[in-house]
Amino acid sequence: MKMFYVQRGADxxxxxxxxxxQGxxxxxxxxxxxxxxxxxxRAGGDAAAVEALAATDVDLVRVVEDLIGLLAENGVIMFxxxxxxxxxxxxxxxxLRARLGDINPMVDDDNAIL
Known part of the structure; x- marks a missing residue:
């Protein structure tokens, strides 16, 4: 996922x-x-909205994977x-996630690299 450095105002x-x-x-x-x-x-209009939406895609994919796994595990659906x-x-x-976990111990329970 793309990472951003933020600058904050006094508030x-x-x-x-x-x-x-940026220091x-x-x-x-x-x-x-x-x-x-x-x-x-607020700052970028439609192009920024598209980028912001795309930035959430990776997280949402993992949610869908986990949901499918949970539904299958509980017998609601069959894989x-x-x-x-x-x-x-x-x-x-x-x-791929299992392999990443095997070669990189810095992967947490959500399989995100720490």
Whole structure:
């Protein structure tokens, strides 16, 4: 996910966003962070809205994967009821996340690199 460095005003509100550090001590925020999205929508119009929406896609994909897993685990749906293409994509992502976890111990429970 794209990360952004924010600049804050005296009131703590985000007044600037950049893809590189601008001298502040604050760690970068993910593109889907509410403060980043709010700033991009206020400052950038439609193009920023598109970018802000895209920044949330990775997080939403993980939510959908987890939801499908939970529904299958609880017997609400059968994994094999999903279209073959969806099954292949989900299995591939599961294997990739498992491999990333095996080679990178800095992966947390949500499989995000710390």
């Amino acid at each position: 703590g509100k985000v007044i600037g966003v950049s893809v590189s550090p 502040g001590d604050e760690p970068p925020l993910p593109g889907g962070h509410p403060e980043v999205v709010d700033f991009l929508l 094999t009821d999903l279209p073959e293409g969806a099954q292949r994509k989900l299995l591939l992502r599961e294997r």
